[in-house]
Amino acid sequence: MKAAVLKKPGVFELVELPEPECPPGGLIIRVQTTAICSADVKMIYKGHQALSYPRIPGHEIAGAVAYSDVPEFKGSERVQVAPGIVCTQCRFCRRGVENHCKEIQIIGFTTDGGFAEYLVVTPQGVASGIVNQIPEHLSFAEASLAEPLACCINGQKSLGITRGDVVLVIGAGPIGCLHTMLSRLKGAQKILLADRQASRISSAVSAGADRLIDLTTSSLTRVVAEETASAGVDAIILACAEAEEYPLLDLLAPQGKICIFSGLPGQNPRLALDGNAIHYKEAMVVGAYGCTAEQNKQALELMASGRIKVDWLITHRVSLEDIHLGIELVRNRVGLKTIINF
Ligand SMILES: [Zn+2]
Ligand SMILES: [Zn+2]
Structure with missing residues (x-):
């Protein structure tokens, strides 16, 4: 089979x-669509804390069951595969936060992923509940976006966005757009979506934010003051790696929450936050990393019911042979989501 293999950071080859x-007890999936994530680009050029080599990356996967040794699957079912293979027994697994399982294996990071014609799902993967049937009206391409949507569902869990909230999303890439749609679904009264790349702002229009903020021409502080009558926003979602560039606590309303959704640069992950501002405002700073099998199922349901529409996010489709082109599109932030179609 054809596969794209990362041999070490920077050495990524089609083989x-x-x-x-x-x-025994597992599945073989014939991959139909794998979406490229900015985490893939990061790992290909710089490595990743969860990565081991050589590795076939790709963790946003949809395909058809090609061979099954699992009674629930007869073969040829359309499935989406979530990346987290877990122990199911530890305290984190039992609490339903298995993205923190100490034994976790992540498809595309510690086991081979979806940048290949076939994907192996081990019995442990099946037991982790990572193989989901794709609802009838969803395409493989849409289903491959269940994982990033599930990560956003996980990120918003601790934010508790509710009716009437004002939400600021910084970063108008695919993740920022998903967070915008999800915040709307939760009843946010006003959503501000900001980016410092003008082309990202124009391609994010369909996310439905109330105001798009082009950070090359507008001051975040001024726009937030204008849009909230100087009260500040109830939630800030950082869907970008440049968190330290924004006066986060100044933009926040009392009891507001900040979600560090995207990883910060490895060489400079520190955030200077004024402890007194956290104290007086009763502010909360939360993190988010990965997602659970249950959140993947929720993501598929949200898409299948039409409550979250993701098809418009897919702006580029490439073949596996053109994966380097696809990686460059994502690296240069061209369009929104690039997917590999097999
Ligand atoms: Zn991803
Ligand atoms: Zn566990």
Whole structure:
């Protein structure tokens, strides 16, 4: 089979590999669509804390069951595969926050992923509940976006966005757009979506934010004051890596929450936050990383019911042979989501 293999940071090659064999109690998936994530680009050029080599990346996967040794799957079912293979027994797994399982294996990071014609799902993967049937009206391409949507569902869990809230999303890429749509669904009264790349602002129009803020020409402080009568926003979602550039606590209303959704640059992950501002405002700073199998199922349901529409996010489609082109599109932030169609 054809596969794109990351041998070490910066050495990413298309190779021919033997077709994988189905492990007892497992599945072989014929991959149909794998979406490219900015985390893939980051790992290809710089590595990633969860990565081991050589590795086939790709964790936003949809395909068809090609071979099954699992009674629930007869073969040829359309499925979306979530990336987290977990132990199911530890305290984090039992609490339903298995994205913090100490034994976690992540498809595309510690086991081979979706930048290949076939994907192996081990019995442990099946037991982790990562294989989801794709609802009838969803395409493979849409289903491949269940994972990033599930990560956003996870990120908003601690934010508790509710009716009447004013939400500021910084970063108008695919993740910022998903957060915008999800905030709207939760009843946010006003959503401000900001980016410092003008083309991102224009392509994010369909996310439905109340105000798009082009940070190359507008001051975030001024716009937030204008839009909230100087009260500040109830939630800030950082869907960008430049968190330290914004006066986050100054933009926040009392009891507001800040979600560090995107990873910060490895060489400079520190954020200077005024402890007294946190104290007096009763502000909350929360993190978000990954998602659970349950959140993947929720994401598929939200898309299948039409409450979250993701098809418009897919702006570029490439073949596996053109994966380097796809990676460059994502790296240069061209359009929104680039997917690999097999
Ligand atoms: Zn991703
Ligand atoms: Zn566990």
